[in-house]
Amino acid sequence: MRILLIVPRSNFPDVTPRWLRIPQLTLPILTGLTPPEHEVLMVEEEFEELPLNDHWDVVGITAMTANALRAYELASLYRRHGARVILGGIHPSVLPDEAAQFADAVVVGEAEGVWQQLLYDVQLNQLRKFYHNSQPDLSDSPLPVRPKRRSILELPALVIPIMASRGCPYDCEFCCVHKVYGRRQRHIPIENIVEDIRRTGSRHIMFLDDNVGGERFFTMQLIAAMKPLKVHWYAQVPARFILDDELFDAAVRSGLEAVFVGIESIELEANKRMHKSLPSIESYGKAIERCRSAGVIFHASLIFGLDEETPDIFERTLEFLLHNSVPSISPCILTPYPGTPLFERLMGERRILHTNWSYYDHTTVCYQPKNMEPEELAEKYLDFRKRFFSWASIIQRGYAQWRVAPLIYFGSNLAYRKTTEFMKGHFKNYFKWLRQQKRVPTPERIYSTNGLNDHRPLFHVVDDLHEPTSIAVIGSVEVKELDKVT
Numbered sequence: 001m002r003i004l005l006i007v008p009r010s011n012f013p014d015v016t017p018r019w020l021r022i023p024q025l026t027l028p029i030l031t032g033l034t035p036p037e038h039e040v041l042m043v044e045e046e047f048e049e050l051p052l053n054d055h056w057d058v059v060g061i062t063a064m065t066a067n068a069l070r071a072y073e074l075a076s077l078y079r080r081h082g083a084r085v086i087l088g089g090i091h092p093s094v095l096p097d098e099a100a101q102f103a104d105a106v107v108v109g110e111a112e113g114v115w116q117q118l119l120y121d122v123q124l125n126q127l128r129k130f131y132h133n134s135q136p137d138l139s140d141s142p143l144p145v146r147p148k149r150r151s152i153l154e155l156p157a158l159v160i161p162i163m164a165s166r167g168c169p170y171d172c173e174f175c176c177v178h179k180v181y182g183r184r185q186r187h188i189p190i191e192n193i194v195e196d197i198r199r200t201g202s203r204h205i206m207f208l209d210d211n212v213g214g215e216r217f218f219t220m221q222l223i224a225a226m227k228p229l230k231v232h233w234y235a236q237v238p239a240r241f242i243l244d245d246e247l248f249d250a251a252v253r254s255g256l257e258a259v260f261v262g263i264e265s266i267e268l269e270a271n272k273r274m275h276k277s278l279p280s281i282e283s284y285g286k287a288i289e290r291c292r293s294a295g296v297i298f299h300a301s302l303i304f305g306l307d308e309e310t311p312d313i314f315e316r317t318l319e320f321l322l323h324n325s326v327p328s329i330s331p332c333i334l335t336p337y338p339g340t341p342l343f344e345r346l347m348g349e350r351r352i353l354h355t356n357w358s359y360y361d362h363t364t365v366c367y368q369p370k371n372m373e374p375e376e377l378a379e380k381y382l383d384f385r386k387r388f389f390s391w392a393s394i395i396q397r398g399y400a401q402w403r404v405a406p407l408i409y410f411g412s413n414l415a416y417r418k419t420t421e422f423m424k425g426h427f428k429n430y431f432k433w434l435r436q437q438k439r440v441p442t443p444e445r446i447y448s449t450n451g452l453n454d455h456r457p458l459f460h461v462v463d464d465l466h467e468p469t470s471i472a473v474i475g476s477v478e479v480k481e482l483d484k485v486t
Helices: 026-033 068-080 090-094 096-100 115-124 177-181 190-200 216-229 239-243 245-253 268-273 281-294 313-323 341-348 374-388 391-401 406-435
Strands: 002-007 039-044 058-062 084-088 105-108 130-132 160-162 204-207 232-236 256-264 297-304 328-333 446-448 456-458 472-474 477-479
Touching: 002 026, 002 068, 026 039, 026 058, 026 115, 058 068, 068 084, 068 090, 084 090, 090 096, 090 105, 090 177, 096 105, 105 115, 160 190, 190 216, 216 245, 239 245, 239 256, 239 281, 245 256, 245 281, 256 281, 281 297, 281 313, 297 313, 297 374, 297 406, 313 374, 313 391, 328 374, 328 406, 374 406, 391 406
Parallel strands: 002 039, 002 058, 058 084, 084 105, 105 130, 160 204, 204 232, 232 256, 256 297, 297 328
Antiparallel strands: 446 456, 472 477
C-alpha cells in the first residue's frame, strides 16, 4: 500500500530558522513500525508542500490540540479522495470521539502494538474505529526511520530528535502526559538509543523525553554509553538534575550542551501547588549559574496566568531573568488543554472562554484568569516578551553568555523576537473574534469510554454566531471540506 504520514501546520507562523527547528519524531517512529512491503512518504507541512494529486491508500495524521482543526480539514480532504484516514497523537488520544468524526480510525495513545495490526485490517477491509495499546513495551520496538533529503539544496536540521523513555511520574495540573503515556517511565534499551544516535549521523541531538533525569540509575548508564559518541545533546530536565554534582558533571563530560527546565513561575505559592521540587526561586539561580560555568545553555519554561499570580508577576519575572542573565526562555500563557485536570477545573468553574482548538497554542488566553482580565494578561504578556527579547536585553544577557554556544543563543533569541512581532496583530484579531462570541462553553459533559479512561469528559460542542455550513462545528470554529488545501 502507499502510505502518507502528515504532521499538519499550525495557524501561527513559525519564524524559527529552519536549521534551528527540531523535526517531529512521530512520523519516523511510524515508518519504523511499518512493514517493509509498504511505500511510505513522510511530510511535515511546516516544512514542505503536501502531495495533493497522488493516490494514497492510507493517510496517517498526527495532531496536537493547536493543529487539530487543520488535521480534521486534511482528513476530510483525503477521505474524499478515497484514502483511509487514520488520526492519532495527543489530541485524538484525549478526545477520540471528536477525532472519529473525521477519520476512518483513531489510534488512542501509542502506536506500538497497534500500527501493524491496523494496516493489516485495512488490507482485509476490517478496519476498527479505535485502536489502543496501553503503555506498550518499548524494548523490542524497531528504530525510527528518518526521511532522506530530497534535494542537495535542502539543508538538514541542525538538531535531530531522539527518544529514550516515555511516561512521567509527575501530576502537573496543566499536563496530560501521564494520562497518555502513564506515570511509570518506560525505557528504550540503551543499546538501541546508541544505535539510533549513530544512524542519524548528526552531532547534535535533542531528547524529547519529558524528564530525562527521571530515573537516576538509568540516566547515569545512558550518559556513560553516550560519551564515546562525542555528540552535543540537549534535554528536558528538572533543576535538581543540575544541582546533582555527580549526575550533572557526568552529563557535561558526555556532551550535554543545553537543558530545558520548567521554572514555570517565580511565585512560590504557584510552584508549591505544582509540586516543584526546589525549596526557593534562589535555587533556580544556582542552577542557572552552574550551567553557565559548565558551558551549558539554560533554557527556562515560564507560565503566566496562574491563579496565584497577580499583574506584577511580569515585572518580577523580568527582574529575575535579567539578574540571572538567563540565555533563553519559552514564555507561555497558561493553556487549559483538553484531557488535563486544569481543563476540568476551569470548565467546572465556568472559566473556559471557548473551545476553538486553534487558539490553544500556549500563547493565547483561552480562559478567564483569576486576577486579571484576559486582555490585560495578553497585553502584559506581550510587553514582557518585547522587553525580554529587546536588543538591549539580548546584548545585556549576551555578555554572560558569549562563551556558551553564541550561535544558538543569538539564533533562538532573534527567532523569539520575530515571533513577538507577529503577536500584536494576532491578539488584536483574536480578541475581536472573541467579543463576537455570544456564548462560552458550559460545564456539561459528554462522556466517552473509547479513550484512555472510562468516563473521561469529551469536549462539549457549543454553537457560536455562525450557522453551521460545514460538515461539523467543533467548539466555535468551522471545519470545512475543501477542494484544495489553503
